[in-house]
Amino acid sequence: MSVIIAIDGPAGSGKSSVSKEAARRLGCGYLDTGAAYRSLAWDCLDQGLDLEHADTITAVAESHEQLRPLNPDEQRHVVRGVDVTDAIRGEEVSSTVSAVAAHHDVRDTLNAGFRRLVESAPYPGVIVEGRDITTVVAPDSPARILLTADEAVRIARREAEHTGVTAEALVRRDAADSKVVNFMTAADGVWTLDTTEMSFDEVVDAVVDYITQRTELQVLR
Numbered sequence: 001m002s003v004i005i006a007i008d009g010p011a012g013s014g015k016s017s018v019s020k021e022a023a024r025r026l027g028c029g030y031l032d033t034g035a036a037y038r039s040l041a042w043d044c045l046d047q048g049l050d051l052e053h054a055d056t057i058t059a060v061a062e063s064h065e066q067l068r069p070l071n072p073d074e075q076r077h078v079v080r081g082v083d084v085t086d087a088i089r090g091e092e093v094s095s096t097v098s099a100v101a102a103h104h105d106v107r108d109t110l111n112a113g114f115r116r117l118v119e120s121a122p123y124p125g126v127i128v129e130g131r132d133i134t135t136v137v138a139p140d141s142p143a144r145i146l147l148t149a150d151e152a153v154r155i156a157r158r159e160a161e162h163t164g165v166t167a168e169a170l171v172r173r174d175a176a177d178s179k180v181v182n183f184m185t186a187a188d189g190v191w192t193l194d195t196t197e198m199s200f201d202e203v204v205d206a207v208v209d210y211i212t213q214r215t216e217l218q219v220l221r
């Protein structure tokens with residue numbers, strides 16, 4: 001069975017790129033749970049559904065049969081046969097995904113799917129990245145990490161990615177999400193790494209060191 005490595009953090013903390021690179025170095029799978037919420041939001045928007053209606057959104061979450069990619073180098077997201085990889089990063093999904101993620105039944109449904117996926121994953125470990133992974137999805141994981149960074153640095157990093165995400169949108173989304181899940185402070189036993197003053201490579205090195213100290217996983221490259 002795959003060991004779960006849990007990585008949380010606010011937008012712009014670098015969690016996606018760090019998680020993916022750490023997964024490559026350790027020969028692990030990578031599960032982007034934010035992409036699952038985004039794919040669900042895309043699907044609901046595409047079908048013209050009311051995002052406030054918990055039962056409707058939960059039914060869609062239950063019906064979501066899309067294959068979630070686990071290979072860190074092949075992250076294509078497909079919903080009902082449509083490749084939504086780019087669309088789920090767009091403004092429309094980014095500004096509405098918090099509404100979808102706010103429903104507790106939706107979260108329970110997706111989380112159960114994440115656990116099933118990791119249990120059968122063809123990797124020695126899976127780095128699972130997202131807002132409540134250290135606390136709800138994998139509280140027993142041997143390596144639970146919270147990446148943080150000062151808000152100004154997080155905004156600058158997002159701008160450097162040229163995703164079109166404005167400072168205002170990033171702060172607004174973090175505020176909406178933190179009403180549902182507290183991802184700014186670490187739960188007991190979760191290691192917090194403040195990346196404000198660190199380069200990308202320094203963060204990856206620190207994360208990989210921490211994981212190899214706490215699990216049987218080894219650096220492959």
Ligand code: DC
Pocket residue numbers: 011033034035037038097098101129130131132133173177181
């Ligand atoms: O990490 P991200 O920006 O791709 O996440 C997209 C949205 O989904 C964001 O509003 C937070 C939410 N999310 C969540 O509530 N729980 C997760 N495990 C992952 C993402």
